[in-house]
Amino acid sequence: MIELKExxxxxxxxxxxxxxxxxxxxxxxxxxxxxxxSGCGKSTTxxxxxxxxxxxxxxxxxxxxxxxxxxxxxxxxxxxxxIQQIGLLPHRTVAENIAIVPRLHGWPKxxxxxxVDELLxxxxxxxxxxxxxFPSQLSGGQMQRIGxxxxxxxxxxxxxxxxxxxxxxxxxxxxLQDEFLRLQREIKKTIxxxxxxxxxxxxxxxxxAIFNRGRLVQYGTPQDILSRPANDFVADFIGYDRVVKMLSxxxxxDIARPVGCTIEPNELPNAxxxxxxxxxxxxxxxxxxxxxxGFITGDDFLKQGxxxxxxxxxxxxxxxxxxxxxxxxxxxxxxxxxxxxxTEYLGVLSGNRVVGVISLGDIRKHASKKExx
Amino acid sequence: MxxxxxxxxxxxxxxxxxxxxxxxxxxxxxxxxxxKLASMVLNIANTIxxxxxxxxxxxxxxxxxLGLGRRSALVALVLYSMMPLGRNVYQGVxxxxxxxxxxxxxxxMNSWRILWEIQLPLATPVIFAGFRIAVVMxxxxxxxxxxxxxxxxxxxxxxxLTRFNIEMIVSGxxxxxxxxxxxxxVLGIIEKxxxxxxxxxxxx
Amino acid sequence: xxxxxxxxALLERAPEALGVHIVMVLVTISIAIAISVPLGVLLxxxxxxxxxxxxxxxxxxxxxxxxxxxxxxxxxxxxxGLKPTIFALTVQGLLPIARNTIAGLYGxxxxxxxxxxxxxxxxxxxxxxVELPLAMxxxxxxxxxxxxxxxxxxxLAAYIGGGGLGDLIVTGLAMFWPEFLIVGAGLxxxxxxxxxxxxxxxxxxxxxxxxxx
Ligand SMILES: Nc1ncnc2c1ncn2[C@@H]1O[C@H](COP(=O)(O)OP(=O)(O)OP(=O)(O)O)[C@@H](O)[C@H]1O
Ligand SMILES: [Mg+2]
Numbered sequence: 001m002i003e004l005k006e007x008x009x010x011x012x013x014x015x016x017x018x019x020x021x022x023x024x025x026x027x028x029x030x031x032x033x034x035x036x037x038s039g040c041g042k043s044t045t046x047x048x049x050x051x052x053x054x055x056x057x058x059x060x061x062x063x064x065x066x067x068x069x070x071x072x073x074x075x076x077x078x079x080x081x082x083i084q085q086i087g088l089l090p091h092r093t094v095a096e097n098i099a100i101v102p103r104l105h106g107w108p109k110x111x112x113x114x115x116v117d118e119l120l121x122x123x124x125x126x127x128x129x130x131x132x133x134f135p136s137q138l139s140g141g142q143m144q145r146i147g148x149x150x151x152x153x154x155x156x157x158x159x160x161x162x163x164x165x166x167x168x169x170x171x172x173x174x175x176l177q178d179e180f181l182r183l184q185r186e187i188k189k190t191i192x193x194x195x196x197x198x199x200x201x202x203x204x205x206x207x208x209a210i211f212n213r214g215r216l217v218q219y220g221t222p223q224d225i226l227s228r229p230a231n232d233f234v235a236d237f238i239g240y241d242r243v244v245k246m247l248s249x250x251x252x253x254d255i256a257r258p259v260g261c262t263i264e265p266n267e268l269p270n271a272x273x274x275x276x277x278x279x280x281x282x283x284x285x286x287x288x289x290x291x292x293x294g295f296i297t298g299d300d301f302l303k304q305g306x307x308x309x310x311x312x313x314x315x316x317x318x319x320x321x322x323x324x325x326x327x328x329x330x331x332x333x334x335x336x337x338x339x340x341x342x343t344e345y346l347g348v349l350s351g352n353r354v355v356g357v358i359s360l361g362d363i364r365k366h367a368s369k370k371e372x373x
Numbered sequence: 374m375x376x377x378x379x380x381x382x383x384x385x386x387x388x389x390x391x392x393x394x395x396x397x398x399x400x401x402x403x404x405x406x407x408x409k410l411a412s413m414v415l416n417i418a419n420t421i422x423x424x425x426x427x428x429x430x431x432x433x434x435x436x437x438x439l440g441l442g443r444r445s446a447l448v449a450l451v452l453y454s455m456m457p458l459g460r461n462v463y464q465g466v467x468x469x470x471x472x473x474x475x476x477x478x479x480x481x482m483n484s485w486r487i488l489w490e491i492q493l494p495l496a497t498p499v500i501f502a503g504f505r506i507a508v509v510m511x512x513x514x515x516x517x518x519x520x521x522x523x524x525x526x527x528x529x530x531x532x533x534l535t536r537f538n539i540e541m542i543v544s545g546x547x548x549x550x551x552x553x554x555x556x557x558x559v560l561g562i563i564e565k566x567x568x569x570x571x572x573x574x575x576x577x
Numbered sequence: 578x579x580x581x582x583x584x585x586a587l588l589e590r591a592p593e594a595l596g597v598h599i600v601m602v603l604v605t606i607s608i609a610i611a612i613s614v615p616l617g618v619l620l621x622x623x624x625x626x627x628x629x630x631x632x633x634x635x636x637x638x639x640x641x642x643x644x645x646x647x648x649x650x651x652x653x654x655x656x657x658g659l660k661p662t663i664f665a666l667t668v669q670g671l672l673p674i675a676r677n678t679i680a681g682l683y684g685x686x687x688x689x690x691x692x693x694x695x696x697x698x699x700x701x702x703x704x705x706x707v708e709l710p711l712a713m714x715x716x717x718x719x720x721x722x723x724x725x726x727x728x729x730x731x732x733l734a735a736y737i738g739g740g741g742l743g744d745l746i747v748t749g750l751a752m753f754w755p756e757f758l759i760v761g762a763g764l765x766x767x768x769x770x771x772x773x774x775x776x777x778x779x780x781x782x783x784x785x786x787x788x789x790x
Binding site for chain 1: 686688689690691692693694695696697698699702707710711785786
């Protein structure tokens with residue numbers, strides 16, 4: 001756990017503090033994302049945690065120990081540190097770069113070698129081909145991964161990451177974020193993560209700390225911040241698509257309901273009655289292989305009449321052949337599909353079987369729900 | 374006497390610098406068009422640059438067409454300038470951003486136009502830095518030409534050394550040093566005026 | 578050409594002159610390195626940051642003072658002989674090495690230093706394992722420049738009794754013996770060029786493989 005108490009930093013020769021009496025707690029095993037406009041003091045705060053900068057006043061505790069009481073070099077050896085510019089040593093190979101902190105700890109050679117290979121696999125690079133390359137022979141994304149691996153080398157419980165994915169293109173960044181989140185589920189480190197991209201913050205953070213002009217403006221879970229922005233600054237910073245952003249915090253499986261009613265093509269003339277029997281608002285059409293090939297809704301009967309012909313119903317259902325999503329799709333993307341197919345519903349798939357259904361009404365309800373409701 | 378020495382010193386330096394410019398700038402530009410030629414020319418320049426100045430003057434003197442005096446001094450000084458001038462012209466023109474040239478070609482400029490309107494202007498900071506080095510160096514080495522008959526500020530030192538006349542030595546050495554520093558300073562100021570706005574070179 | 582004189586120059590005078598010249602250069606460059614590299618390191622430490630810029634400017638200025646002037650200026654203070662020669666040459670050699678040491682150390686990317694510090698490397702370790710290796714090619718380039726200078730200015734040492742290959746040239750000039758001129762000048766040129774190539778090779782070898790230029 002990292003605890004900052006009334007921490008203030010005024011750089012020499014400046015009158016306004018870069019960080020102004022900041023008090024906050026970062027829980028063990030969580031990713032805490034610092035986000036805010038350029039120059040708001042994110043990096044300064046981060047760099048005070050590993051004593052790259054000394055605060056002008058206030059105290060910082062890691063696991064209830066004042067960091068002032070430990071030797072700075074020792075302290076830093078126990079904290080992984082990733083910077084935006086990566087800072088790989090250009091005259092050392094990938095393996096030597098990753099081995100820096102283990103070497104400082106005095107690990108035996110074979111243990112270091114094993115650890116290097118293990119980390120290379122972990123970050124998705126082939127040890128055989130990557131190990132003895134020099135940084136100049138790597139792509140930007142690969143360097144960034146090595147930077148992260150290097151910070152994790154001695155398995156530090158705490159990691160500080162200053163815009164660690166800032167130097168790569170959006171697609172590679174997305175990929176790195178996913179991989180990192182998958183990794184974090186296993187390694188459960190306490191991570192402070194700086195970004196000025198609110199979307200990255202929402203995606204990566206267990207908690208988000210929004211900074212402005214050296215002050216902490218709001219601190220809470222992504223849902224908390226999206227649903228209850230503390231003031232206009234936070235609301236503006238999040239943007240007009242606040243609600244849509246919030247939908248990206250949830251997946252289809254979080255709100256899916258069980259399937260009420262299914263029919264096979266030869267039952268189509270009986271569809272209306274069957275839906276009445278099951279009290280279902282939507283009915284999935286299932287082919288002989290058991291796969292869904294569309295659906296019809298109560299609305300369709302309102303428009304076409306209760307005695308709509310099987311051919312018409314079949315055609316309507318067929319237009320929604322692709323209005324299905326997997327359970328792990330984000331609600332934001334599901335909403336987009338609903339708008340695209342102009343329906344009220346989407347089927348939820350597991351493999352080739354339909355296992356549930358979500359509706360526009362459910363999404364709307366979810367979006368307006370406040371945390372704790 | 375000092376006036377005469379100073380005058381001679383200046384006129385030798387001036388002549389050497391002008392000839393060097395006329396010779397090495399075109400050579401530097403020319404070799405940007407042929408890698409092999411470039412590496413050969415630059416190697417020769419580097420080798421000449423390594424030769425101790427007294428040696429080079431001495432060798433010049435033994436060439437019958439040159440003999441003792443100004444002609445030998447001039448040739449040696451011009452040869453020395455080949456390195457700083459030729460190399461900097463070459464490098465300056467060569468390092469111009471490829472995309473700038475690509476864009477210019479795309480606009481329909483031919484390669485001489487590109488050289489004249491883009492590469493040379495963009496290379497001025499580097500070329501001027503080389504020019505500055507050449508001028509300062511020439512000023513210093515010119516003094517040594519006194520040993521092959523030039524009557525310039527070097528003579529003050531040379532005679533001071535043989536006669537153990539400390540005032541002569543000090544005034545000679547200080548004058549040469551002062552002239553070199555003054556020239557460097559003046560050229561530094563001119564450099565600021567000449568270099569295209571938007572380009573600022575960092576001298577290493 | 579008078580072959581007797583060539584023989585005399587080559588066999589009787591040249592071995593000693595060349596020997597003295599080489600010793601002169603080696604001693605001078607060693608002293609110059611021993612002074613200017615630590616000086617350069619000191620001046621690039623954050624504590625003396627401002628001083629470093631000032632010193633760099635002064636060194637740039639001193640660089641413009643011609644070698645003959647420096648040699649000549651030493652004589653009134655230190656007299657004649659090898660000692661004042663070595664002093665004057667050391668002053669000449671100091672400048673390019675110190676300058677390049679400072680420039681090389683300044684040139685090390687601050688990001689790399691920040692990352693190294695952030696991983697818990699001590700300042701001393703960073704100096705030895707990061708900064709000096711990365712600056713080494715530039716420092717060596719300075720040593721190379723200094724060596725060529727010193728060989729060159731070293732031929733002027735003959736005028737203050739320092740000996741070396743300059744002796745041959747001076748004799749040749751005084752007696753109008755082209756044979757002496759050519760032998761002295763030729764050996765001087767060969768010495769300078771060989772040292773330059775040797776150092777270029779060392780520079781190429783010690784450039785860390787990751788720093789492709
Ligand atoms: N070494 C320094 N000396 C003086 N002022 C500094 C220094 N480092 C940062 N500052 C100032 O402190 C303020 C906060 O800087 P900081 O680097 O923490 O911002 P940041 O939130 O990380 O911004 P960015 O998103 O641009 O990285 C800025 O106004 C900056 O100009
Ligand atoms: Mg920052």
